[in-house]
Every structure is written in structure tokens, then in C-alpha cells.
Amino acid sequence: MTFVLNQREKCGDCPIRHRAICARCDEDELLVLEGMKSYQTFEAGQPIIWRGDDLTHFASLVTGIASLTRTLEDGRTQMVGLLLPSDFIGRPGRETVEFDVTAVTDVTLCRFQRRPFEGLVERVPHISQRMMEMALDELNAAREWMVLLGRKTAREKIATFLQMIVRRETVPSQNVQDHKLPLTREEIANFLGLTLETISRQLSALKKEGVVEFIDRRHFRIKDMNALHMASGDDADGGVIV
Amino acid sequence: MTFVLNQREKCGDCPIRHRAICARCDEDELLVLEGMKSYQTFEAGQPIIWRGDDLTHFASLVTGIASLTRTLEDGRTQMVGLLLPSDFIGRPGRETVEFDVTAVTDVTLCRFQRRPFEGLVERVPHISQRMMEMALDELNAAREWMVLLGRKTAREKIATFLQMIVRRETVPSQNVQDHKLPLTREEIANFLGLTLETISRQLSALKKEGVVEFIDRRHFRIKDMNALHMASGDDADGGVIV
DNA sequence: CATCTGGCTTGATCTGGATCAACGAGGCTT
DNA sequence: AAGCCTCGTTGATCCAGATCAAGCCAGATG
Incomplete structure (x- = not known):
């Protein structure tokens, strides 16, 4: 678990054909993947992987939402990433997982054995480039979030969060202006480094x-x-980096 | 600017021969680098690159310390990374820079034109793998720091910071138990999401x-x-991930 | 050697968000 | 339809860390 990719589009029926992994879907290499994929489902609240577990598979998130979290001994928990459909789970060259991955809603994963998938990544340059791009996107997102966690006020944090939801458009949008909070107040709190009461009050x-x-x-x-943007504390340009 | 790599060892005279970039120093590919490198120095406090600048060169930090920061409109600033000697600046496939890079002390960089260097990365698999490894290390570090910023108390933050200094051993160590704070109180505050007064009081x-x-x-x-470790809020095992 | 300056410490006070506590409101079960 | 749960709201109070305000100390400068 690891990459969070802001890329909703599919370019085929199979989730592995999401632009997430390959921008050029007709590539022969992807046919190899067809043979080795399998699906796995998780109920809301279930753990997908624990920190320290062996990373035996890579996977693409097909439906649902998952979170990437770390919990301290005394129960304080911090979310460090949110995985949406088409996001990728897995990191080339790593044997174990560094954070807990949990299904926030019911989740379907499309999985691949790590070894053959890694082989593919090594052989096919544009796939490894894509993996690098995803890692760098994630790195940027993590650093942006560090700014939020370290320096923004509760109000700015929530405004930024709402903007993020609107931008990442969880549901493909039936009504353009309606949006769904993918998380409970408590989960939002863990994402923003606040308490659920503060979330409620600020909303x-x-x-x-x-x-x-x-x-x-x-x-x-x-x-x-406009007011939301003002409240987010971001400067005019720097908004959409993700 | 981008990668922070926890890898002090050199395996040759030239900084580019740091294990940072190539674990196998006799590779012919590195000879190519010899021809295209150039050095650049910055005084303490000088900006190295601003957010949004074109990333024309990749570089390896030879001496000194640099910081990766973001500053909000009203002056609040958050450090998102600390670059030590042998750390790498640059990200394959990216044209611009997302955070400000500033020389904390006097700094020497060993630079390479981006294009030829990227070509090298594309051609040589083990170099691109190394780049991926660095990106993933950085991603982990950033996420660990998110936990610190979002959920740790002032005391835990400082204890964690001191542990990090000890672990990353800035100076190759003349006396094993003596360590140097590489930053001013204010810079530490910006790293930990606190104020300089709080840093001072906690120390x-x-x-x-x-x-x-x-x-x-x-x-x-x-x-x-032991007391320091207790104070850091990390659990027994999870310490050294960086 | 006196003064200045920038980083640091320490004290006094304030406050944003945490904590504690009670209550609501919708969705389950039975 | 009654009784639970779980999630969410709102109020009262508290406190860690911010803010405001002096001083301090060591190295630089004249």
C-alpha cells in the first residue's frame, strides 16, 4: 500500500487497465496481466494489510475507499493517505508494508502476485516510469499535507479537505454540485490531526x-x-498539485 | 529538490559516486557522469531553488545542509525535508520544483544537466531502480513526519527530532556521543510545526x-x-525506517 | 574594551482546540 | 413500534502551546 493516484479514468474494462498503470492500453504487456489477476473484497472497517505484513501482492483499488494510517501505542491515530478507486497499492522493491491499510467502505481489489508484476515493471520501461510518476505524485501530496498538519488552523484544514473532496470527485458525479464526504467525522479528524468535535464544530x-x-x-x-478557497489558507496559484 | 536519502557512505572521491546514486561504483555509466558534472556553491541562508522554478539540473549535495520548505502567504512556514550531504536533488520526469530549497549552512552541490542525466536514468535499469528506492524512502519519511506533525506532543516531537539527529549523524563523528544541532531554534520549530519558544522550553x-x-x-x-526514546512516543520496534 | 546584533531563554498571559459530558437523530434489530 | 446502536451535534471547561515581552549571552564590529 502506498501510492495514491489521482487518476479516475479507465481505458478498458479491467481495473488494471486504468491509466494508473499504463497510459497506453493496447500494450501487449498488459495482456500478461490478464492471466495473473484475481479479485479480493473487504467489508467496511476490515483491515486489508497491517504494518509489517509481507507484501505478497500488488493491487489496484477497483471500488470503495481505503485508508493508510499509523496508530501510536496509546491509540492516537493519524491517516497518511486516502485510497480511491484506481489508486494503486504496492511498491516495487519493498518486501513489507509501513502503514496499516484499512477498508473505509466495502472495497474490491484487483490483485497480482508481486514477483511477476515486479518482473513486468523491470522489463517494461514505460510502466516503471509510470510507477515513478505515481511515487512522486504521492510524495508531493504527503508534503502538501505536512504543511497542512504543521501550520494550518482547524478552519483552514477543513476548508482544504473539502476542496480536496471536490477536486478528487469521489463519485463520477450525478449532480455536479453535490459531493459526498467519504469519511466519518472521526476519520476526517484523524486525517486532519484534529478531534471529531472540532470537525463537527467547524463544519x-x-x-x-x-x-x-x-x-x-x-x-x-x-x-x-471563493469563500472556501479563502478559508483554505493556500495561495492563489498553488492549489492543484496533488 | 526532492529526495532525501539516508546514506552517508561514499564509494569514491566524487560525490556522484556516493552510494546515493549508484551502488556499484565501477559501472561504466558513471564515467559518463564524470564529464558532465559541475560544482556550485551557496552561502548560508541563500535560496537554491524557488517553488515553481524550472528544474534544469539534478544535483547531489556534497557539503552543508539545505532545507525543503513551504511558506504560506502570511509567513507561516513548514519545513518538509532536510537535505544532508549525499542527498539528492531532482526528480525524473518533472519540469518544475514544488518546494523552496534553501541553504541552511554553506552548501556545495555537484550538478548535472537534467536531460543527459535523465537519459542515463532511462537507459540504466539499476540507476532508475535506485531512484525509485530513494523516492520510496522519502515517501516513508514524509509519512512518518505526518504522524509526528498531526498527533505528537511538543515533547514527543523534540525527542523524535533529537533521535533523528543522532541517527543521521550529521558529522562523521569525532566523539561518538557528541552531536550537533544542524538548525537554529526557529528552523527546528518550522520543522516540527511549533514555535521557537516552545523548542527552547522543551530543550x-x-x-x-x-x-x-x-x-x-x-x-x-x-x-x-532510553528516556529519550520513551519520550519520542514511537513504539519499540518501528523506530528506524527513514 | 564597549557596543551591537542575532540567536536564545525565561516569564506572564492568552487562546484554539482538546476534553468531558449530555443529548439527538437516523438506521438496525426484534 | 420500541429499543438500541453508531454517528453527530452542542455546551462547558480545561490546558498545551502560542503570543507578547523582557533580558541574556557570545561572537562580531568599531
């Missing part, structure tokens, strides 16, 4: 100010995108 | 408790490694 505040509107607990709509 | 507290001893403002010695 209420944004609602009261007319920046966002809530359809129900999980569904919201941005009423004032 | 005083650790001193008073006999956990560390200060030779002068910059030089310290661990008196009670």
Missing part, C-alpha cells in the same frame, strides 16, 4: 456562514467556492 | 531532567537514550 460554522450547505450528514454542496 | 526541560546535556547552544550529548 457547522461553515454551514452557518453559508459557505457550504448540507443535504444530509454525508452530502454537501459548495455555496461559495 | 530546557529535557536538560533539567538529565535526558540530554548541552555543551553549548548547538552541541549536545544524550545522557539517557
